Amino acid sequence: MDSFSQIMTRLRRISIILLTISSFIGVFRGARLINDAWFPEVLFPFPEEKIADSLFSNYTILGWILLSLVGLFGLVTLFCTLLRKKIYPYLIIIQGIFISFLSLTHLLYSSFSPIHLFTIPIGVSTIVIGVMQTPREF
Numbered sequence: 001m002d003s004f005s006q007i008m009t010r011l012r013r014i015s016i017i018l019l020t021i022s023s024f025i026g027v028f029r030g031a032r033l034i035n036d037a038w039f040p041e042v043l044f045p046f047p048e049e050k051i052a053d054s055l056f057s058n059y060t061i062l063g064w065i066l067l068s069l070v071g072l073f074g075l076v077t078l079f080c081t082l083l084r085k086k087i088y089p090y091l092i093i094i095q096g097i098f099i100s101f102l103s104l105t106h107l108l109y110s111s112f113s114p115i116h117l118f119t120i121p122i123g124v125s126t127i128v129i130g131v132m133q134t135p136r137e138f
Helices: 003-036 048-052 059-082 088-110 116-133
Strands: none
Touching (some): 003 059, 003 088, 059 088
């Protein structure tokens, strides 16, 4: 293998790891937000005053958005990456944009949380890794 294909293989592996982490976080966090409306969490309840000040009426809508944009779309992107579909670098970039946008809006809306030390670098690095894997046809 030449060095270019080794670099691309390494980037693909890193993107698979990042997509796996972000997708499962999106699925579990989205499902928890959806279920919190019906079964309130005892350990870490979501504050009602935070959702009352936002444009959402309850956490269920926010949970469905998170589940679909980060969780399910991330799993689709992960499968396209594993199958080496032609559009997978662009899907990786879109996934990174979703993660970064949702993390930054959460940061602006509800102030800093330790989870931002984890999600913002994942979003930015996912975008960078996706850009590095795009074909150089332009």
